[in-house]
Amino acid sequence: MAERIAFKGLLPSDAEKLTNEQYIQLIKSRQRRSIKRNAMDYRKLCEKVERIKKSGSQKTIKTHTREAVILPSWIGLRFEVHNGKTFQIVQIAANMLGHRLGEYAYSTKSVVHSAPGISATKGSKFIGEKK
Secondary structure (H helix, E strand, O other): OOOOOOEOOEOHHHHHOOOHHHHHHHOOHHHHHHHHHOOHHHHHHHHHHHHHHHHOOOOOEEEOOOOOEOOHHHOOOEEEEEOOOOEEEEEOOHHHOOOEHHHHOOOOOOOOOOOOOOOOOHHHHHOOOOO
């Protein structure tokens, strides 16, 4: 069965039509406070999004603002979110509303250990720290 992509029971087309006031009533208090505080870098990002939407271009939006709460007007846009080393592409969908951009641009990788080094004994791979 296919997954139904929705936000609080709203279809993506309905979620896009939400005003900021209606959207603020649906999200959790931490995200609501973050939007209402309206930090300078978040404000600049929202202005950049509005400029790109008005121009109608499909280019990606580069940002370092990982703590930005995803708004309904961003559905369908592509962001390049900085993960500390590179920019990762994030395509915004309706089920991402209320989350932050940084949640979708992972900043850590899983650790993969290799075999013991040169001139190591078979038992030395079990020693945690070399002396």
